[in-house]
Amino acid sequence: MLTQPDRPGNGRRKPNGTAPSPQRRERQPGWIQGLRQIYNSVLDEPLPPSFDSLLKKLDDENGGRG
């Protein structure tokens, strides 16, 4: 019987950016928090202007297909 998903150090899914439970945090190496910090810092950034043109290009192509 499966009791936990098959992943290391964390037995449940969690939304991006949320910290693991205190018990899990104690067993995780410190650099995992650092990885999350790097990841979350980028999540919080606005998309740079270069992505606007990408989105517009994709929208244009979508519109071109009618």
Next chain:
Amino acid sequence: MALLPQLRAFARSLCGNATLADDLVQEAAIRAWSARATFVPGSSMKAWTFTILRNAFLSNLRKDRRQTAPSHDAMRDWTPAEQEDGLHIADLERALGRLGPERRAALLLVTIGDFSYAEAAQICDCPIGTLRSRISRARRDLGKMLDHPKPVD
């Protein structure tokens, strides 16, 4: 396109360089758009796009070794930063860059990408056992680099 922030964050951790990461994400987005007919409805869009991103990353690495060419021995020539107050993000980024790209991608998919081993193995196109091995070695190497004591004078 709602996944763009997550793709950017993953790419940033993979590449260690904001410009390269954004270029990679844009390339992956265009590839995904071009291949949208191959997406299986009901399957994970996130996993599908992360697969494309990972493949683009490795493809670019093969074409351009200047991006990063870590040795198989991540510890070789590793110089820990002198610091008294614990882990610095810069050290972590340096250490990540020392990992082999396959191991780095595997580790990031599971630890911060919120994928299960099964999903990550599919993204990496490898057996779960191989993925586990990559993650285990990545964790070991990161632990060694980031827990490495300062050199004794």
